[in-house]
Amino acid sequence: MAHLVGVVAVLSLPNPRPAFAVALAAPLASAVWAASRLGGGETDTARLDWVEGLDLAVSFRVGPLGALLAVLVSGIGVLIFVYGHGYFGGGDRRGFAATLLAFSGSMLGLVWADDVWTLFLFWEATSVTSFLLVGTKSTDSAAVTAARRALLVTVAGGLVLLAGLLVLVDVAGTATLSEMGPVTGDQATVAAVLILVGAFTKSAQLPFHVWLPGAMAAPTPVSAYLHSATMVKAGIVLIGLMHPVLGAVDIWSGLGVTVGLLTMFWGAIGALRHADAKLVLAWGTVSQLGLMTAMMSLGSGKAIFAAVSLVVAHAVFKAALFMAVGEIDIRTGSRDLRSLSGLRTSMPVAFWVMVFAGLSMAGVPPLLGFPAKEAAIEASLKESGASGDLILAGVTIGSVLTVAYTTRLVLALFSDKGGEPTEVAPFRWAAAAPSVLLSALGVVGYVLAPSVTDWVVPAAATLETTSTGYALLRWPGLDSTAFWISMGIVAGGAIIGAAAARHSSPPEPVGANNVDRLVDRTLDLAKWTTGRVQHGSLPIYLVVMALVASLAVIPFLGSIDAGQLHAWDRPLQAGMGTAVVAAAIAVAAIRSRIGAALALGVVGLGVSALFLIQGAPDLALTQLLVETVIVVGFVIGLGGLTTQFPANGFVWRSVRIGTAVLAGTAVTVALLASAEDTPSNRESLTAAAVDEGGGNNLVNVILTDLRALDTLGEVVVLVVAAMGVLALSRADTARGGGAPLSDDVRKVRR
Amino acid sequence: MSVTLALVVGGLTSVGVYLMTSRSLTRMLLGFALLGHAAVLALLAAGGEAGERPISGDAPVAELSDPLPQAFALTAIVISFGLTLFLLALARRQAQLTGDDLVEDDLEDRRIALETEAEGHDA
Numbered sequence: 001m002a003h004l005v006g007v008v009a010v011l012s013l014p015n016p017r018p019a020f021a022v023a024l025a026a027p028l029a030s031a032v033w034a035a036s037r038l039g040g041g042e043t044d045t046a047r048l049d050w051v052e053g054l055d056l057a058v059s060f061r062v063g064p065l066g067a068l069l070a071v072l073v074s075g076i077g078v079l080i081f082v083y084g085h086g087y088f089g090g091g092d093r094r095g096f097a098a099t100l101l102a103f104s105g106s107m108l109g110l111v112w113a114d115d116v117w118t119l120f121l122f123w124e125a126t127s128v129t130s131f132l133l134v135g136t137k138s139t140d141s142a143a144v145t146a147a148r149r150a151l152l153v154t155v156a157g158g159l160v161l162l163a164g165l166l167v168l169v170d171v172a173g174t175a176t177l178s179e180m181g182p183v184t185g186d187q188a189t190v191a192a193v194l195i196l197v198g199a200f201t202k203s204a205q206l207p208f209h210v211w212l213p214g215a216m217a218a219p220t221p222v223s224a225y226l227h228s229a230t231m232v233k234a235g236i237v238l239i240g241l242m243h244p245v246l247g248a249v250d251i252w253s254g255l256g257v258t259v260g261l262l263t264m265f266w267g268a269i270g271a272l273r274h275a276d277a278k279l280v281l282a283w284g285t286v287s288q289l290g291l292m293t294a295m296m297s298l299g300s301g302k303a304i305f306a307a308v309s310l311v312v313a314h315a316v317f318k319a320a321l322f323m324a325v326g327e328i329d330i331r332t333g334s335r336d337l338r339s340l341s342g343l344r345t346s347m348p349v350a351f352w353v354m355v356f357a358g359l360s361m362a363g364v365p366p367l368l369g370f371p372a373k374e375a376a377i378e379a380s381l382k383e384s385g386a387s388g389d390l391i392l393a394g395v396t397i398g399s400v401l402t403v404a405y406t407t408r409l410v411l412a413l414f415s416d417k418g419g420e421p422t423e424v425a426p427f428r429w430a431a432a433a434p435s436v437l438l439s440a441l442g443v444v445g446y447v448l449a450p451s452v453t454d455w456v457v458p459a460a461a462t463l464e465t466t467s468t469g470y471a472l473l474r475w476p477g478l479d480s481t482a483f484w485i486s487m488g489i490v491a492g493g494a495i496i497g498a499a500a501a502r503h504s505s506p507p508e509p510v511g512a513n514n515v516d517r518l519v520d521r522t523l524d525l526a527k528w529t530t531g532r533v534q535h536g537s538l539p540i541y542l543v544v545m546a547l548v549a550s551l552a553v554i555p556f557l558g559s560i561d562a563g564q565l566h567a568w569d570r571p572l573q574a575g576m577g578t579a580v581v582a583a584a585i586a587v588a589a590i591r592s593r594i595g596a597a598l599a600l601g602v603v604g605l606g607v608s609a610l611f612l613i614q615g616a617p618d619l620a621l622t623q624l625l626v627e628t629v630i631v632v633g634f635v636i637g638l639g640g641l642t643t644q645f646p647a648n649g650f651v652w653r654s655v656r657i658g659t660a661v662l663a664g665t666a667v668t669v670a671l672l673a674s675a676e677d678t679p680s681n682r683e684s685l686t687a688a689a690v691d692e693g694g695g696n697n698l699v700n701v702i703l704t705d706l707r708a709l710d711t712l713g714e715v716v717v718l719v720v721a722a723m724g725v726l727a728l729s730r731a732d733t734a735r736g737g738g739a740p741l742s743d744d745v746r747k748v749r750r
Numbered sequence: 751m752s753v754t755l756a757l758v759v760g761g762l763t764s765v766g767v768y769l770m771t772s773r774s775l776t777r778m779l780l781g782f783a784l785l786g787h788a789a790v791l792a793l794l795a796a797g798g799e800a801g802e803r804p805i806s807g808d809a810p811v812a813e814l815s816d817p818l819p820q821a822f823a824l825t826a827i828v829i830s831f832g833l834t835l836f837l838l839a840l841a842r843r844q845a846q847l848t849g850d851d852l853v854e855d856d857l858e859d860r861r862i863a864l865e866t867e868a869e870g871h872d873a
Contacts, residue, residue, distance in 0.1 A: 527862065536859030539771045546767050568754040569800035577754045580787075581761035587780050588765050596780055603762075607787050610758070614794055615801045615815030619823055623790075626831040630783065633835055637842040638776055638851070648773070656771045664764030668756045671792055675751035682814060686806050698804040698817035703824060714825050721832035728839040
């Protein structure tokens, strides 16, 4: 709520200067509030029922996990706003700050949601705000393409997620997350796969990762916030939230772990190949997200604990890394690992930030990344059997590569390439301070590992109760297998990374190009379909609609009850009915306008007679009056027109006749199927009319008294129609104020 | 329910739909009027068997025809009357402006269709 106020406030600022300062007020407030709840056991809920019958509600629940994630989202948000102020320097950034704030609010809503529909709503909101933020440089075609790609991939994933949630709600019997029990079975499997796919798109897992590197076209504050620290974690969080419900489904952990580890591997390869520092970080993020996905879906107590720890550690170090790279970018105008030179002396702050945050990413003590990575390795060690070995191998190889690309990034970025050192613009405190703070937090987090444990354990325990026994260990001891694996990873990775730092050639973005081509094809197909389906001919639309509507009657075919039917109420009804239908056919058959109008009059008369037979004299009287006016109107209004209707081709005519017969049959069948003898309560109607309405003519009393408001509406409709008729017939009787037919109209006319 | 009435409703609907799918506004108007008749008769048929006119005191209450659908039908008659006259005025205006009362294809839609056809030939 505070975020909403903030968005409005930022947009309505008279002066663009303090936009970021005002914007950070809301996340600051929520960060402080959430931080005060860390480690505590209390849970707050808020629920606003929307449609009770449909179980639709906006519902939030802030437990230990919600508080922890909120601290990350809002805390890093505050730093991002400070950083944004430094990054952009000057200029009007109110729209940008407001969008970023809107994103921050959506993300909070997402992690706090306790209702699947609320969750979905905020999920989509983060997709949309992400689209706006990636496309911030709306004049840059690469940024626009990247934004479109990000939107289409994540929104397509959102649709899959929606389908999954629908299935899930059906099988779980409730839309409230905290009330869902574990589910299994075929339906649960379908839901599990759909929800996992949705999570994969958002968290950039193979093969949906292609949008994330492209999203680096966004300004660095956005990349640091959305595409590393927060939004891409939404998928991980979703997998975590669904673990208590769908964790027991067979395919859940198998699919999640496989995709996660493959992504970890492929992302790390990508990070080793690219020469743009920001792209290296982006691919590194893909890789790290893979590890988190694998841990979260593995689902053992230790694995969930490791996943939540990784989410925290990653948010802290990756935001710092992005901020440092962004700072280098704005001060040197380049992010190319191959050309930047001499930055170690000219940008010492950025250098040390990169070193500390990088060490945390590589999982080296004494930094927060180390115990988190240790937890992941221990969780893999705990898995037994061949699959356990595979998981351990995957995590190990992925981690080696992680160390490698981190080493390569830092070495290549800050090495002296010979020649002139790169020119560097003046230092900006606002662009540097947040990254310094975050990289320092990596150390602080390590020192205060027991406190961090106190925050992470209750959060992990809300997802998996067996997570309680674990802790983030500063020093696991020399007899720990995981420790030696860690050290091996660091050593191996450092050697590979140092070697890779020497040469690199940027690869072609294969996957991204394919997605773009797919998007273009889809748009072409949409256009083609539009051209075919929406061809602009009203009669064809009507035929299609009538045909489809007629098909709706098929389910009723079986429910015609012959016992409710009789041939006619009075024998006269049959004769008059035949006459009416015959006259109606005449209306269609007569090719002169006046003749058709007269035939319509005959139909009207016949219908009046049917009314009389049915016992409805008021209706008959009204129908007679109306029919007279209409026939007169026809003669006056259209008497001057060419007398003959234009004829049309045999085929089209047959189609129309076929459709018409089908529609008529459908209506008859529907009417017969709905025959049931339950008349309205005539006694009470009669009593009400006589006693309250003071009249004996029941129909009249109903219209003027019991349903007087309806009648008033009817009169209004008539008045409006009359005004329209008057206006149309008064509009210049000669040639009219309308423009003469344009050439276009003539061309299109057939 | 009277099968006759149901058949009459179906027949009126058929002819109405046939006329509605015409290109001439006048014929669409005729079709619309016929559909209106069909709707009113359907309402009436839904009211059950024919009976005495629904005036209290004329006959025992049980023998009266059901007044409620009649009230609905009366509203329907009046509304379709208003719409028919409005359509009539529209058709007349169209005839004034273009010399006939034919409904043209939507210009923008035709343009899109032509564009994609052209692209199809290129490929």
